[in-house]
Amino acid sequence: MQLPKRRHLAFGAALGIVLIPGPALAHSFGEVFTLPMPFWLYGWGSAAALILSFLLIALSAGNALPATSTGRDLSQHRSIRLMRKLHLKTLAQSLSVGALLLCIVSGLWGVRSPYGNFNMTFFWIVFLLGASYGSALFGNIYSVINPWYCLSAAINRFCRAFDRARVTWPSWLSYWPAILLYGALIWLELLGASTPYVLSIMLLAYSLLNLVAVAVFGSRNWFRYGEIFSVLFALLSRLSPLEYIATDRGQAAKHTEPGKLQLRWPLAHLTDLRVGHWSLLIFILFMLSSTAFDGLHETTLWKQWFWLDLYQNLLRDFSSSNPLAAFPQMRQWFVYWQGFWLFASVTLYLLAYLLSLQLGKWLANSSHSITELALGFAPSLLPIALAYHIAHYYTLIQTQGIKIISLISDPLGRGDNIFGTANWLQRQFIPDANTVWHIQLGSILIGHVLGALVAHRLAQRLFEGERKVILSQLPMLALMVGLTTSGLWILSLPH
Template identity: 50%
Template sequence: MRPSGFRLHGRALFAIAALSGGAPAAAHSFGVVYNLPVPLWLYLYGAAAALISSFVVVAYFVSVPAAATATASRELSGQPWVRALRRAKPALRVAGVALLMLCIVSGLFGTRSAYGNFNMSFFWIVFLLGFAYLTALLGDFYAALNPWCAIADGIARCWPGYTRGRYAWPAQLAYWPALALYAALIWLELFGHIKPDSLAIMLLAYTVLNLVAVPLFGRESWFRYGEFFGVFFSLIARCAPLDYRPASGQRRGELHLRKPFSGLLDLRIEHLSLLLFVLFMLSSTAFDGLHETVAWTQLFWIDLYHRLTPWLGANPFQAYPLLRRWYLVWQTLALLLSPFLYLAVYWLFVATARALTRSTHSVRELALRFTGTLLPIALVYHVTHYYTLLLVQGPRVLSLASDPLGRNWNLFGTAGWFRAPYIPDIGRVWHVQVALIVAGHILSVYLAHVEALRTFADARRATLSQLPMLVLMVMFTVAGLWILSQPIQPGG
């Protein structure tokens, strides 16, 4: 039992940390307390029951022949609207480069206000959120419009051989550079206190990195393995009903229509680094929600502080400056280790499935094979945590487009649009979040069963292999809903 004196000091330190917190919360955009209409345990039991019921239905009705035809598609390349899009592609690529340059210029020379500068809203809200969700609906159009790829192609017109590359991409590198860059972006988003000018410098540095990497490793290799936005959007695009296949060699780009999410069944993860990239899409979103909660903050500022008092002393005001630096290290380690924690849990359940089925496939092979079935969960986690930001801040881009530097301009007559903030009903937000999380996990259950039927070609063994995965899905669902239900510390 903790001494009453420590409880007082620990809570005093927690209050100091909360009052001196950094930027406003990103994932949870409401500063009010919302009481659930029914106890949380009822939501958890209901979600678990929905998953188990869906598993029974899928196991009973989905057969081996149905699994074999799950990825059928129809080519749309000859459609008039597709031909029109192909003709518009050069103009769209120029627009993409122009928007990148505008983000850099507005950050360097515009207002320092995060809410008044175009680049903050466009990059964090429209590009990272809006374009990601659009990709889940329309496919990997980023592969055709990638502004850094467009700049490299433009340089190649004046510098023949620029995109060929001097060195072959090292096989051992695989997707590690993309994962490292992705982790760096999330760290900067959460702990970097990014402002318009620092965002502009970040985008400028990333542009230079791309333009240096292309002549070293070649256009094809770099934009496949190293350019992490391309990796991120290509994974999300597997959920879309439209399958854009970029031009390669003499073959023109093609567009195919397929069943939504069926592209995940064609996804073949060839390296552990790409599996970790997918798991980081999951874990970083979960961490973003968790690290702002009172429960997580108390774990460090009260529980850990209790163990450190022999070295730090009992005066919270003296201990706070040092603990604040340690807190950043603690947060950083938690973020960077999160995909490896998810990997350990995922690996354990895959190993259990292999043991139950006595499969000849290795655990590594099975883990890579079923990675795609985790992407619907990653997508719905992303949506549930961030879609309110898109609703609240996204429309402001239209007004900021008329005044990108914050100089009281009105270039397109939209400067007065969407000035009043839109605050969605928090009860409705919670129920949308619950519905999305449950739906995403049910979809993952279905895809995992289809993949199991294709892997084992035996309905009984396929169903048996999915029992551990069902437990894993229930755990993910419970954890996701619990995080969303937690109160957020003041100053997030």
């Protein structure tokens, strides 16, 4: 039964309100730059390129990656020794803690505009995006300048018993705390009211949580398993040609010998990553699925699915048949709907991943358990996760991230000009549409090709004989093609 014409008009008005972009809160900064383009051409072309890459990898027997991540030691290079003499590590740690404190202060007492307040641009773009890409390029520098570790180390200098593990970290707990915190972070970014004030409160609460966790579990366990950014950036740093081996946490407080810096083949260290628990696999999959969901949940198609199809066919029977009267309740339900699919997305990715592994296990007639295969191939997902991240978010650095140069002179948004840069880069930077689309296309395609390369190397360790290796990877190839085309399809959808 169709709605009367008047109700159609009323519902159209309500839907129009929903589809109007918000003032500045999606991703905490407005829309990510995406562009509708002819999907079929890019989809078929990318699938063909991925299949061709798979054939080339198979023919080369996966020898494009070295068997070990052992690299060249750069610790004694002149530039590194100079950095030590200049105490750049101490300076970087001080700046890291100072930036955290400034984020909290500017959010509590600065302007409420996300664009005019220092903390929103610094945390969501300079820190979260910049450190993610920086880790993939330059290694796990975050392990050295982590502001929460620096704070706990400073407290430990005055109270030696502070960083003493009072409770042993249970093996069953593994990385689950990091997953819960990461889920809360993504929910705040995509669905929460992420304002400068809310962000400051969250940073204060998270700082307190870190200090309490260090006092209970010790810094070694907490910053390995529980702290979100330590887990995230350590995973992404596996893609880097540089590896920083930090001084043991227990020895760091005694100011013993510095850490070691190694230069290695890109991705080689990734094949040495041992994912020993399902929680770490779930974390990696959530990196993938949450980014894909982010690209989908702001599209017109997604909103119409809820506000038109679900409402007219089901939900109006539980609220009101008058669309305008039902709108407030439906808007709240829409938030729950979004949250459900954000966290359900990782289940869908996990099922697709396990299905492809099970098919590969049958084809290769392998005796390995599905758990061994799932954990064993998990590192191959990291290049894809980074590629998704770049495709969806890199434009934010160009459009808003560069504004940090002016915001640093006026962090509270009150007209200050501390460093003389407050009036710099005031004009709006709009990326070229064609350039954005092709960078998005290239990043997703390259990420999947690198993932296939890493998966082939890992398969050589798990299966005997090149024939079984290739057979085991055919379902994974199908999964890669599916992820590539679905990722491009999401990017092509109108917002």
